[in-house]
Amino acid sequence: VDPYMRSFSKTHMKEGDVMIGGQVAKVIQSKNPAFPVGSHVVSNSGWRTHTLSDGTGLTPILPEWPKDVSLSLALGAIGMPGLTAVYGIEDVLGLKEGETLLVNAAAGAVGSVVGQIAKIKGCKVVGSAGSDAKVAYLKELGFDEVFNYKTVGSLEEALRKASPEGYDCFFENVGGPSSDVVLQQMKNFGRIAVCGSISTYNDSQPQTGPYPYFTMIFKELKMEGFLQSRWEHKHPETLKRLLAWVKEGKLQCREHVTKGFDNMPAAFMGMLQGENMGKAVVAV
Numbered sequence: 001v002d003p004y005m006r007s008f009s010k011t012h013m014k015e016g017d018v019m020i021g022g023q024v025a026k027v028i029q030s031k032n033p034a035f036p037v038g039s040h041v042v043s044n045s046g047w048r049t050h051t052l053s054d055g056t057g058l059t060p061i062l063p064e065w066p067k068d069v070s071l072s073l074a075l076g077a078i079g080m081p082g083l084t085a086v087y088g089i090e091d092v093l094g095l096k097e098g099e100t101l102l103v104n105a106a107a108g109a110v111g112s113v114v115g116q117i118a119k120i121k122g123c124k125v126v127g128s129a130g131s132d133a134k135v136a137y138l139k140e141l142g143f144d145e146v147f148n149y150k151t152v153g154s155l156e157e158a159l160r161k162a163s164p165e166g167y168d169c170f171f172e173n174v175g176g177p178s179s180d181v182v183l184q185q186m187k188n189f190g191r192i193a194v195c196g197s198i199s200t201y202n203d204s205q206p207q208t209g210p211y212p213y214f215t216m217i218f219k220e221l222k223m224e225g226f227l228q229s230r231w232e233h234k235h236p237e238t239l240k241r242l243l244a245w246v247k248e249g250k251l252q253c254r255e256h257v258t259k260g261f262d263n264m265p266a267a268f269m270g271m272l273q274g275e276n277m278g279k280a281v282v283a284v
């Protein structure tokens with residue numbers, strides 16, 4: 001279950017449609033030699049227990065996938081959320097060694113990978129998350145400064161305390177009014193990767209400004225929205241790098257597992273309400 005399902009379902013679906021989504025699936029019958037019986041694939045077939053496919057939209061699991069690494073990570077750190085983290089950091093932000101990066105929804109599927117990759121690249125990492133347990137988890141992952149945005153009182157003070165000199169890069173997952181507060185604390189020529197805006201996915205009104213134009217102008221900020229699919233041509237190579245980091249112990253992955261297909265709606269709503277640490281998945 002992923003946040004984009006909420007925004008997509010509002011704009012592209014009607015009642016009775018099958019919810020979109022990715023799954024790791026096992027091939028149980030096949031007339032296609034590219035997908036032998038017993039092999040595993042990542043499939044964009046939505047919320048289904050079984051799928052009849054001509055092979056379109058199926059990606060075989062990397063052949064070098066080790067037996068002791070859970071296949072479900074192909075939906076998380078070694079899948080779409082992990083790819084999002086890499087492209088946001090490398091292709092959008094161009095994060096450089098020694099810079100300071102802020103990421104929100106930091107204990108989630110994308111955010112937890114963002115912070116760890118930024119540490120691999122030699123940066124100072126500040127993360128915000130919605131519970132004290134998440135804050136403790138992010139410290140375990142090596143984040144330099146972490147705070148619980150629900151209890152800090154003043155977001156502005158928390159950001160200033162975590163990095164008095166400001167922020168070079170902001171990996172934005174949350175959106176809404178908190179973004180304006182962050183923008184005020186960007187360094188001059190700061191870069192912002194707009195990955196998601198989960199705090200707005202339930203809004204019934206279309207999004208409008210105004211945006212803090214003066215801050216953007218006088219700090220000369222650069223802000224870029226992106227979808228990970230822009231770099232689809234790089235997915236195989238990037239997945240190999242993510243798998244290597246996991247095998248080397250440089251990238252730790254946690255999953256929030258809900259059991260049972262019938263519990264998919266509950267798992268989805270729980271993720272939107274912040275119940276997950278790491279990637280929210282459902283085991284069927």
Ligand SMILES: NC(=O)C1=CN([C@@H]2O[C@H](COP(=O)(O)OP(=O)(O)OC[C@H]3O[C@@H](n4cnc5c(N)ncnc54)[C@H](OP(=O)(O)O)[C@@H]3O)[C@@H](O)[C@H]2O)C=CC1
Pocket residue numbers: 002003004080081084105106107108109110111128129130131134173174194195196197198199200226227228229271272273274275276278279280
């Ligand atoms: N651009 C792209 O290509 C992609 C974008 N995304 C985006 O990345 C973001 C993270 O996705 P993902 O890692 O899968 O999800 P997460 O695993 O981070 O789960 C969602 C988390 O969002 C946080 N959250 C929910 N509501 C709010 C709120 N109102 N304010 C602040 N935080 C909130 C909760 O954590 P907490 O307890 O900390 O509040 C929750 O656990 C989303 O915005 C998603 O849409 C994801 C994939 C691809």
Ligand SMILES: CCCCC/C=C\CC(=O)/C=C/C=C/C=C/[C@@H](O)CCCC(=O)O
Pocket residue numbers: 003004007008021022023042043044074075079080195196197227228229
């Ligand atoms: C299609 C997304 C429309 C809503 C956009 C809102 C926010 C940004 C966001 O969250 C985008 C996510 C994009 C996800 C795309 C996923 C597909 O490629 C399917 C992935 C299947 C998998 O590998 O897990």
